[in-house]
Amino acid sequence: MKHVCIWGIAALMLACTPTKDPVEQKIDELLSQMTLQEKIGQMNQLNGMGMSDDLKAQIREGRVGSLLNEVNVDVVNEMQRVAVEESRLGIPLIFARDVIHGFKTIFPIPLGQAATWNPEIVEAGARVAAKEATASGIRWTFSPMIDVSRDARWGRIAESYGEDTYINAVMGVATIKGYQTDNLADSTAMAACAKHFCGYGASESGKDYNTTWIPEVQLRDVYLPSFKAAVDAGCATFMCSFNDINGVPSTGSKFLNKRILREEWQYDGLLVTDWGSMQQMIPHGYCSDMKDAAEKAANAAVDMDMMSYGYIDHLEDLVKEGKVSEKTIDEAVRNILRLKFRLGLFENPYTAKVENPYYRPEYLETAKQAAIESTILLKNDNNVLPLSNVTSVAVVGPLSNVGVDQIGTWCFDGEPEKSVTPMQAFQQLENVKVIAEPGLQYSRDKSQAGINKAVAAAKKADVVLCFVGEEAILSGEAKCRADISLPGAQSQLIKELKATGKPLVLVVMAGRPLTMGAEINMADAVLWQFHAGTMAGPALADLIMGKAVPSGKLPVTMPKMVGQVPMYYSHKNTGRPASNITLIDDIPVAAGQFSIGSTSYHLDAGDKPLYPFGYGLSYTSFEYGQPVLSDSVMKQDGQITVTCQVKNIGKYDAYETAQLYTRDLVASLCQPVRQLKGFQKVWIKAGETATVTFTVKPADLAFCHEDMATYAEPGEFHLWVSADSQQGIPVKFVLK
Numbered sequence: 001m002k003h004v005c006i007w008g009i010a011a012l013m014l015a016c017t018p019t020k021d022p023v024e025q026k027i028d029e030l031l032s033q034m035t036l037q038e039k040i041g042q043m044n045q046l047n048g049m050g051m052s053d054d055l056k057a058q059i060r061e062g063r064v065g066s067l068l069n070e071v072n073v074d075v076v077n078e079m080q081r082v083a084v085e086e087s088r089l090g091i092p093l094i095f096a097r098d099v100i101h102g103f104k105t106i107f108p109i110p111l112g113q114a115a116t117w118n119p120e121i122v123e124a125g126a127r128v129a130a131k132e133a134t135a136s137g138i139r140w141t142f143s144p145m146i147d148v149s150r151d152a153r154w155g156r157i158a159e160s161y162g163e164d165t166y167i168n169a170v171m172g173v174a175t176i177k178g179y180q181t182d183n184l185a186d187s188t189a190m191a192a193c194a195k196h197f198c199g200y201g202a203s204e205s206g207k208d209y210n211t212t213w214i215p216e217v218q219l220r221d222v223y224l225p226s227f228k229a230a231v232d233a234g235c236a237t238f239m240c241s242f243n244d245i246n247g248v249p250s251t252g253s254k255f256l257n258k259r260i261l262r263e264e265w266q267y268d269g270l271l272v273t274d275w276g277s278m279q280q281m282i283p284h285g286y287c288s289d290m291k292d293a294a295e296k297a298a299n300a301a302v303d304m305d306m307m308s309y310g311y312i313d314h315l316e317d318l319v320k321e322g323k324v325s326e327k328t329i330d331e332a333v334r335n336i337l338r339l340k341f342r343l344g345l346f347e348n349p350y351t352a353k354v355e356n357p358y359y360r361p362e363y364l365e366t367a368k369q370a371a372i373e374s375t376i377l378l379k380n381d382n383n384v385l386p387l388s389n390v391t392s393v394a395v396v397g398p399l400s401n402v403g404v405d406q407i408g409t410w411c412f413d414g415e416p417e418k419s420v421t422p423m424q425a426f427q428q429l430e431n432v433k434v435i436a437e438p439g440l441q442y443s444r445d446k447s448q449a450g451i452n453k454a455v456a457a458a459k460k461a462d463v464v465l466c467f468v469g470e471e472a473i474l475s476g477e478a479k480c481r482a483d484i485s486l487p488g489a490q491s492q493l494i495k496e497l498k499a500t501g502k503p504l505v506l507v508v509m510a511g512r513p514l515t516m517g518a519e520i521n522m523a524d525a526v527l528w529q530f531h532a533g534t535m536a537g538p539a540l541a542d543l544i545m546g547k548a549v550p551s552g553k554l555p556v557t558m559p560k561m562v563g564q565v566p567m568y569y570s571h572k573n574t575g576r577p578a579s580n581i582t583l584i585d586d587i588p589v590a591a592g593q594f595s596i597g598s599t600s601y602h603l604d605a606g607d608k609p610l611y612p613f614g615y616g617l618s619y620t621s622f623e624y625g626q627p628v629l630s631d632s633v634m635k636q637d638g639q640i641t642v643t644c645q646v647k648n649i650g651k652y653d654a655y656e657t658a659q660l661y662t663r664d665l666v667a668s669l670c671q672p673v674r675q676l677k678g679f680q681k682v683w684i685k686a687g688e689t690a691t692v693t694f695t696v697k698p699a700d701l702a703f704c705h706e707d708m709a710t711y712a713e714p715g716e717f718h719l720w721v722s723a724d725s726q727q728g729i730p731v732k733f734v735l736k
């Protein structure tokens with residue numbers, strides 16, 4: 001009986017033991033053949049520009065796992081040949097590049113893509129980017145950047161999907177799907193990279209690389225969810241962030257990289273440092289030297305070292321000294337090999353030639369549609385837009401005809417000469433005479449010498465179209481501004497154009513919100529683009545001439561003044577929410593200290609932004625009914641269905657994005673006055689009514705508690721379905 005029992009148990013265990021995943025079996029097999037040096041070689045990522053003999057030698061010796069920035073497909077294939085055919089184990093390289101919002105066909109910067117509130121167009125854009133980039137041999141992009149960004153001074157807000165956690169999650173997932181498809185081994189699939197992990201957008205004073213202090217509760221409620229969504233979407237890789245978070249640089253953070261990413265989330269993808277971020281732990285004052293930095297990064301479960309040479313120079317000694325275990329090395333190499341197997345690089349390491357890989361008409365059309373949907377109509381007095389019965393336009397301003405600026409930051413491979421600028425787009429129109437005069441040579445141009453020519457052009461035209469904003473170089477990495485007003489003499493240009501009395505349409509092209517209240521007041525209409533890419537010009541021509549209707553909505557708050565920043569809609573109510581506001585110029589002389597009230601606002605700005613998160617107009621108008629709830633009581637195991645009627649009461653068929661917000665009125669930790677929990681972009685014909693439907697569950701209402709548990713608390717909630725984060729009358733429901 002005893003033997004039968006034992007064998008029976010063994011058979012049962014065998015039957016229950018899951019057959020090991022074939023990829024894991026291949027990894028085991030390969031790992032068992034690798035020397036320690038070869039394992040460490042896989043953890044080394046180098047800048048692969050050019051095909052130097054020295055680089056080939058390092059590849060041949062198995063000292064390189066990945067190359068970044070080589071985009072000549074012949075060079076890529078030759079480097080790959082050396083790895084596959086001349087190294088001892090023939091492990092293929094993975095080639096990476098920053099393909100952030102397009103490779104050759106450039107889409108709106110991610111902040112502009114967020115302004116579309118359309119994950120489908122974002123996914124379509126990422127798909128185009130992957131098709132173009134993989135034709136160059138790139139199979140790994142360092143995108144999406146899903147850092148919640150609430151500070152317009154920070155240059156990298158341009159690369160994010162804005163200030164909201166939910167939007168960063170939704171758009172990040174859409175981008176990942178577009179890059180990776182559901183078959184990472186497809187030759188047009190590209191591994192995505194969720195970055196920068198984590199909290200980078202909280203850099204103090206909006207200054208890049210600056211320190212961040214983020215309480216764990218806030219980290220879990222605001223900054224981590226977009227990354228968790230990326231894990232759930234199967235994002236193949238993650239990247240560390242440059243910042244220290246509460247004193248520990250992310251690259252050395254066991255809390256982030258082991259506790260959260262590996263233990264809590266069970267992530268089995270590859271974690272790479274940012275460029276040199278391992279070495280930067282020395283100036284951070286966290287590591288004494290490169291060997292110390294390599295030790296701390298390895299023991300913080302960072303798999304691959306981008307350009308610090310820390311692993312390749314020191315890991316072997318660290319293992320021999322017992323400071324880093326070979327088990328740690330094996331875990332890292334498993335993650336790297338797993339990515340290469342999943343990409344199919346062992347079976348298909350080379351890039352086949354692709355005919356006509358770039359700028360295909362369908363790619364450009366997708367980019368134009370994304371640019372159209374990213375454009376936000378902020379103002380349209382007297383319905384000056386869309387133009388009608390116009391025979392001549394003055395196209396002026398420093399961004400009216402500059403291909404390199406309209407494609408924005410992080411466009412390594414975008415070709416400015418391929419951009420179609422607003423001036424070019426208008427010149428292609430029939431029956432419209434274009435009088436072009438930039439007035440200023442570039443956005444920072446302080447010389448006013450050219451303004452009179454722009455004014456003269458304006459006087460000859462029916463309407464003035466003035467293209468202003470920021471050159472591309474004024475946003476992106478390390479491009480932070482303490483003053484976020486219009487640079488140069490642009491404000492003076494607008495003032496003098498206004499003085500002509502001609503209808504004035506401002507078109508802003510920028511990498512961030514700008515404090516432009518005065519200039520916007522001078523304009524009759526304002527269209528806003530966060531650098532909208534190759535097809536920004538045709539998109540604007542269609543919108544201004546009425547072939548398309550604006551549908552973009554702000555993914556960030558537009559402050560009146562930089563002193564209001566950081567400013568975001570999902571703020572707390574405070575104990576003294578703003579009321580009885582007395583602005584600085586309205587304070588009586590010798591007013592008594594408490595005579596003008598004591599609530600939460602700035603004397604010189606009030607408490608409201610210039611434009612709120614979620615705001616955007618159309619050429620038509622929409623009327624929202626009150627939300628109707630399936631039940632006013634939600635059970636912990638239940639849900640509520642929300643319906644709301646949205647009527648197009650104007651004369652243009654158009655998109656509208658209905659936004660679902662909730663507020664937890666009383667909780668054991670103070671909760672924001674509103675939080676976006678859903679949105680629907682719907683096409684509504686003039687005069688017709690659409691019904692938008694949402695489902696709200698307790699999990700949507702959950703927040704992190706002091707014990708770090710995340711769950712929803714019973715109590716009363718407000719719920720809105722509205723056109724932006726300030727409009728709407730809430731309905732109440734109770735969570736039991």
Ligand code: GLC
Nearest residue numbers: 098142195196242274275477
């Ligand atoms: C940069 C950026 C990161 C980028 C990497 C590679 O410094 O911080 O976002 O992917 O280096 O270029």
